[in-house]
Amino acid sequence: MKQLPPEYYTELEEIQAVDFVIVELVLYLHTHPDDLEAVKQYNEYVKLSKGLKKEFEKKYGALTSFGYSYARYPFDYKEAPWPWQV
Amino acid sequence: MSKHTWYKTYRPYISPMDPCPPITVKRYSTPPELYVGYQPPGLAQFPAYEALKAGTLWKCFYDPYYSVKEMKKGVRE
Amino acid sequence: MWVYEKKLQYPVRVSTCNPRLAKYLIEQYGGADGELAAALRYLNQRYTIPDKVVGLLTDIGTEEFAHLEMIATMVYKLTKDATPDQMKAAGLAGHFADHDKALFYHNAAGVPWTATYIQAKGDPIADLYEDIAAEEKARATYQWLIDLSDDPDLNDGLRYLREREVIHSQRFREAVEILKEDRGKKKVF
Numbered sequence: 408m409k410q411l412p413p414e415y416y417t418e419l420e421e422i423q424a425v426d427f428v429i430v431e432l433v434l435y436l437h438t439h440p441d442d443l444e445a446v447k448q449y450n451e452y453v454k455l456s457k458g459l460k461k462e463f464e465k466k467y468g469a470l471t472s473f474g475y476s477y478a479r480y481p482f483d484y485k486e487a488p489w490p491w492q493v
Numbered sequence: 494m495s496k497h498t499w500y501k502t503y504r505p506y507i508s509p510m511d512p513c514p515p516i517t518v519k520r521y522s523t524p525p526e527l528y529v530g531y532q533p534p535g536l537a538q539f540p541a542y543e544a545l546k547a548g549t550l551w552k553c554f555y556d557p558y559y560s561v562k563e564m565k566k567g568v569r570e
Numbered sequence: 571m572w573v574y575e576k577k578l579q580y581p582v583r584v585s586t587c588n589p590r591l592a593k594y595l596i597e598q599y600g601g602a603d604g605e606l607a608a609a610l611r612y613l614n615q616r617y618t619i620p621d622k623v624v625g626l627l628t629d630i631g632t633e634e635f636a637h638l639e640m641i642a643t644m645v646y647k648l649t650k651d652a653t654p655d656q657m658k659a660a661g662l663a664g665h666f667a668d669h670d671k672a673l674f675y676h677n678a679a680g681v682p683w684t685a686t687y688i689q690a691k692g693d694p695i696a697d698l699y700e701d702i703a704a705e706e707k708a709r710a711t712y713q714w715l716i717d718l719s720d721d722p723d724l725n726d727g728l729r730y731l732r733e734r735e736v737i738h739s740q741r742f743r744e745a746v747e748i749l750k751e752d753r754g755k756k757k758v759f
Contacts (some may be wrong), residue, residue, distance in 0.1 A: 415580070419577060419581070420545075420581055421542075422577065422587065423577065423578070423579065423580060423581060424541040424542040424545040425541055426579075427541070427544055427545040427550070427579070427580075428544055428550055429580070430629075430633060431544065431549065431551070431737070432550065432551035433629055433743075434615070434626070434629060434630065434633075434738075434741050435550075436530070437508055437623075437626040437629065437741065437745075438531075438626065438741055438744035438745065438748065439532070439534060440519075440534070442534045444534070444535065445534070449689065457497070460583055464548075469576070469578060470575050471573055471575050471576065472573075473571075473573050473574075476615050479513045484576070488580045489576065489583075490576060490577050490643065491578075491639065491642060491643035491646050491647070492637065493653045515644075522709070522710070522713060524709065524736050524739075525736065525740075526635070526736050526737075526739045526740040526743060529740065530748050531744055532740065532744065545580065546730075547725070547733065548580075548729065548730040548732070548733025548734055548736075548737075549733050549734075549736070549737050551737075554606070554736055554737060554740065555733070556733070556736060557729050557733070558712070558713050558716055558729060558732055560716050560717040560719075560725075561717070562717070562720070563716075563725065568722065
């Protein structure tokens with residue numbers, strides 16, 4: 408069984424923090440579409456998130472399927488552990 | 494936004510006929526969304542990691558709930 | 571369509587093997603004000619609400635599925651290695667007899683989830699007021715769960731979920747303001 412190194416958890420938490428800012432900003436933007444600063448901040452965080460996920464996926468495998476991540480050989484998206492198991 | 498408290502209390506009526514030792518004060522939550530109105534732009538934010546831990550990006554909405562048990566133990570930060 | 575990301579929205583931690591807490595938490599899995607009810611309520615109402623707020627219902631509804639997965643993770647971790655005797659001692663013998671450790675959409679009292687928990691009136695204000703009420707009820711449920719729990723790590727996750735209800739309620743309240751605004755009038759903050 409594949410065991411995860413301790414840095415898996417800190418690296419995952421970095422992504423969770425950045426993605427959380429994105430979630431909060433998107434809910435805010437639904438009711439504040441004219442807030443230019445919020446749109447800019449949203450885009451900055453999207454860039455951050457994409458960068459972090461690229462590195463994370465290299466180490467631990469794909470985070471998404473359906474074309475949102477490139478697949479590697481062998482196909483690792485299907486591999487455990489799943490989020491509730493880690 | 495003016496400063497509000499996120500918790501209020503009331504004192505339930507105590508009857509000599511009540512079988513359990515009385516809870517003298519009841520607390521209830523009156524969270525920030527009751528007061529903020531339409532959120533103005535440019536409000537203070539938490540940095541990303543603190544925002545995740547707080548459950549909100551916006552400082553004015555941060556209102557953590559602690560049980561009486563936790564408050565007695567001093568868990569509340 | 572929807573896309574799954576192989577990560578939780580928030581790092582869920584649980585300190586002890588405590589199936590009794592799982593029994594209470596299942597309220598937010600398959601209960602009236604739980605995360606499943608919330609997700610299905612918003613994602614169903616969105617088809618018959620003004621375009622201005624469809625996106626908000628879609629994204630909050632989607633976030634509710636992330637919260638459902640967090641609750642499932644808590645229940646899973648609290649019961650994973652519990653013995654049948656521990657399940658029995660936790661009041662989960664009835665659950666165990668029917669489902670073993672499988673999760674099921676029912677509330678803390680074992681009542682199965684029903685569509686009667688949610689409404690879709692087709693009236694935007696009625697539906698958004700229902701949504702605001704649902705968020706406040708879910709917030710209250712998290713308070714009572716925190717009161718029942720003595721697991722500090724679990725309470726950390728529950729506090730996060732309670733705070734999300736605060737934000738969702740805020741956004742639904744703003745959605746009401748958007749819909750009641752007179753046409754052509756510029757919003758003033």
